[in-house]
Amino acid sequence: MAPPDVFPTVSVPVLEGQEVLQFRESVQPSRRPAVLRGMNLGECTRRWADPEYLSARVPPGAEAKVHVTRRPDMDFRLKNFEYRTMPLAEVFRKASKEATDGDELIYLRDVGRDPRGRHSALLQSDFPELAEDFRLPPGLFFDEARLFSSVLRVSSSGVRVWTHYDVMDNLYAQCVGRKRAILWAPEEASNLYLDGEGKSKIIDVERHHPDDFPRFSKAVRHVADLIPGDVLFIPALWPHNMKAESPGVAVNVFWKNLDKDLYDPKDAYGNRDLLPAAKADRMLDNVIRQLEGLPSDVKDFYGRRLIAKLERKCLTSPPK
Amino acid sequence: MAPPDVFPTVSVPVLEGQEVLQFRESVQPSRRPAVLRGMNLGECTRRWADPEYLSARVPPGAEAKVHVTRRPDMDFRLKNFEYRTMPLAEVFRKASKEATDGDELIYLRDVGRDPRGRHSALLQSDFPELAEDFRLPPGLFFDEARLFSSVLRVSSSGVRVWTHYDVMDNLYAQCVGRKRAILWAPEEASNLYLDGEGKSKIIDVERHHPDDFPRFSKAVRHVADLIPGDVLFIPALWPHNMKAESPGVAVNVFWKNLDKDLYDPKDAYGNRDLLPAAKADRMLDNVIRQLEGLPSDVKDFYGRRLIAKLERKCLTSPPK
Numbered sequence: 001m002a003p004p005d006v007f008p009t010v011s012v013p014v015l016e017g018q019e020v021l022q023f024r025e026s027v028q029p030s031r032r033p034a035v036l037r038g039m040n041l042g043e044c045t046r047r048w049a050d051p052e053y054l055s056a057r058v059p060p061g062a063e064a065k066v067h068v069t070r071r072p073d074m075d076f077r078l079k080n081f082e083y084r085t086m087p088l089a090e091v092f093r094k095a096s097k098e099a100t101d102g103d104e105l106i107y108l109r110d111v112g113r114d115p116r117g118r119h120s121a122l123l124q125s126d127f128p129e130l131a132e133d134f135r136l137p138p139g140l141f142f143d144e145a146r147l148f149s150s151v152l153r154v155s156s157s158g159v160r161v162w163t164h165y166d167v168m169d170n171l172y173a174q175c176v177g178r179k180r181a182i183l184w185a186p187e188e189a190s191n192l193y194l195d196g197e198g199k200s201k202i203i204d205v206e207r208h209h210p211d212d213f214p215r216f217s218k219a220v221r222h223v224a225d226l227i228p229g230d231v232l233f234i235p236a237l238w239p240h241n242m243k244a245e246s247p248g249v250a251v252n253v254f255w256k257n258l259d260k261d262l263y264d265p266k267d268a269y270g271n272r273d274l275l276p277a278a279k280a281d282r283m284l285d286n287v288i289r290q291l292e293g294l295p296s297d298v299k300d301f302y303g304r305r306l307i308a309k310l311e312r313k314c315l316t317s318p319p320k
Numbered sequence: 321m322a323p324p325d326v327f328p329t330v331s332v333p334v335l336e337g338q339e340v341l342q343f344r345e346s347v348q349p350s351r352r353p354a355v356l357r358g359m360n361l362g363e364c365t366r367r368w369a370d371p372e373y374l375s376a377r378v379p380p381g382a383e384a385k386v387h388v389t390r391r392p393d394m395d396f397r398l399k400n401f402e403y404r405t406m407p408l409a410e411v412f413r414k415a416s417k418e419a420t421d422g423d424e425l426i427y428l429r430d431v432g433r434d435p436r437g438r439h440s441a442l443l444q445s446d447f448p449e450l451a452e453d454f455r456l457p458p459g460l461f462f463d464e465a466r467l468f469s470s471v472l473r474v475s476s477s478g479v480r481v482w483t484h485y486d487v488m489d490n491l492y493a494q495c496v497g498r499k500r501a502i503l504w505a506p507e508e509a510s511n512l513y514l515d516g517e518g519k520s521k522i523i524d525v526e527r528h529h530p531d532d533f534p535r536f537s538k539a540v541r542h543v544a545d546l547i548p549g550d551v552l553f554i555p556a557l558w559p560h561n562m563k564a565e566s567p568g569v570a571v572n573v574f575w576k577n578l579d580k581d582l583y584d585p586k587d588a589y590g591n592r593d594l595l596p597a598a599k600a601d602r603m604l605d606n607v608i609r610q611l612e613g614l615p616s617d618v619k620d621f622y623g624r625r626l627i628a629k630l631e632r633k634c635l636t637s638p639p640k
Contacts, residue, residue: 031617186617186620186621186624187620187621187624189621189624189625189628190624190627190628190631194625194628196629198625236618237617237618237621258614258615258618262614273622273625274614274618274622276610276611276613276614277610277611277614277618277622277625279610280607280608280610280611280622280626281622281625281626281629283603283606283607283610284604284607284626284629284630286603287600287603287604287607288600288629288630288633288634290596290597290599290600290603291596291597291600291634293596294578294582294594294596294597295578296636297351297506297557297636298556298557298578298594298597299634299636300506300507300634300635300636301506301507301509301557302593302594302597302600302601302634303630303631303633303634303635304506304507304509304510304634304635305509305514305518305597305601306600306601306604306630306634307510307627307630307631308509308510308514309516309601309604309608310604310608310623310626310627310630311510311623311627313608313623314608314611314619314620314622314623314624314626315620315623315624316616316617316619316620
């Protein structure tokens with residue numbers, strides 16, 4: 001097999017010990033990712049490594065809806081996975097197995113107890129039996145009142161979650177297993193071929209796609225290899241791609257880092273665009289509609305004029 | 321003196337003789353510039369070479385408002401020229417003189433007889449005594465009912481008119497003197513640093529500006545060297561830059577090549593953006609206003625998302 005292609009890459013800085021105290025003063029304001037290593041996350045890092053422990057802790061008969069796939073790189077467009085409801089005990093056992101090619105792989109992302117998905121996931125209420133094993137130093141990272149969700153994630157080895165961005169700052173606490181996180185700065189948005197929903201069209205992020213996605217190759221990736229006890233800070237709007245390098249369990253904590261009124265009250269997952277941005281996007285549809293009747297070369301020209309204006313007015317470092 | 325810098329350049333095709341008949345069938349629909357060479361433009365090519373002839377033909381005491389500059393590259397931003405009203409006879413004489421460094425140079429662009437500039441220029445009514453010397457084969461290029469303006473242009477040798485675009489197809493009939501036209505395809509709009517008015521910020525188009533305008537260097541220029549009897553087709557929306565290589569007289573004929581309702585009825589110069597485009601531009605201001613209160617990194621990110629949508633929806637060949 002050919003070696004993986006090389007992309008411009010920087011390592012996400014790893015902060016140990018006392019440095020975590022700087023989180024609110026310097027890490028979060030920097031708007032860049034960082035790994036806080038060696039955090040005391042509670043008993044989870046020890047206990048949750050055992051799927052039998054997890055299976056025994058949850059109520060008998062409890063079920064969860066999970067992604068099941070035979071292809072490690074999940075593709076939300078081809079939908080090469082299915083959603084399946086299964087007993088939680090089975091989820092933990094199945095995910096913990098080392099799989100071989102073609103085996104079913106599991107990915108659980110807790111969506112909360114509301115069957116209509118209208119409430120955000122909270123470890124405390126969704127898995128109260130497990131919640132006591134997990135802790136983040138209270139108040140260290142954000143004001144508790146700003147908490148939006150704490151999401152349990154369980155992955156088979158090899159499962160990769162497509163590149164997407166969230167609209168809230170979040171901490172990805174790796175409790176069990178290893179995970180490789182690839183992140184891109186928000187300025188790289190146009191090199192990632194994000195679709196209207198904010199998901200990248202590029203599923204295989206380890207390969208160049210010079211014909212289909214030429215700009216992807218130059219996007220600088222920030223890479224973090226997470227081990228148990230690591231807490232990865234994922235700033236809002238940083239597209240990221242997560243791959244489980246071994247069976248893994250994580251808790252992902254989201255909070256509203258900006259003015260609360262900016263967030264969509266119907267957002268259950270922390271990934272609906274900020275209200276002013278969503279409104280701007282809808283308004284842009286009307287702008288585009290104005291150009292609809294024009295010949296394609298005229299539409300192209302005025303499209304470029306509009307783009308130039310957005311570059312001038314919105315970008316921090318507009319193309320010169 | 322260092323040789324002028326080299327830019328990617330193609331020659332505008334020169335069509336001779338019968339080929340001009342193809343204009344409506346192939347040249348105009350191609351949306352690319354072309355030079356129609358050796359046209360019979362009437363007596364102007366012979367008579368107008370003599371400034372005394374021109375001076376004698378216009379009514380005694382007739383005046384015109386002209387650009388007067390000591391710097392050949394006129395700069396509409398620094399305003400390195402002044403507007404001056406002078407007798408027409410003086411305009412013709414002054415413009416015909418070979419000038420040396422620092423001499424006053426003349427540029428007349430007929431603006432019509434309406435002092436408020438609300439009507440477009442028409443050679444026939446503005447200079448009836450000269451109009452009989454000039455002809456374009458009627459109906460060959462466009463339906464007469466679509467005629468918008470026919471603009472007399474008189475230039476001192478060396479005068480360069482800043483890069484701008486017009487919203488109507490036009491024919492630039494070179495009657496006297498030589499002129500170099502540099503044109504860029506509308507797709508190059510973003511490489512020309514057009515301001516909100518559609519004029520390029522780059523005045524010295526013969527030099528690279530890697531620090532200020534890095535994208536300018538890669539814009540492909542279409543160059544035409546005009547001689548008397550040449551008619552240059554300038555398609556709407558093609559930014560262009562015109563330099564008089566000798567004292568020159570030209571007639572520039574504009575017509576409404578698209579649905580008449582698309583044009584701004586208040587446009588006297590043929591360069592006000594098409595109504596739907598102008599409306600889209602105003603609406604975009606409101607879109608941008610939505611993002612105003614957001615932190616700059618958030619605004620930058622969502623600005624890029626909007627740009628990506630415009631690329632997808634408006635551009636003929638969106639960046640891959």
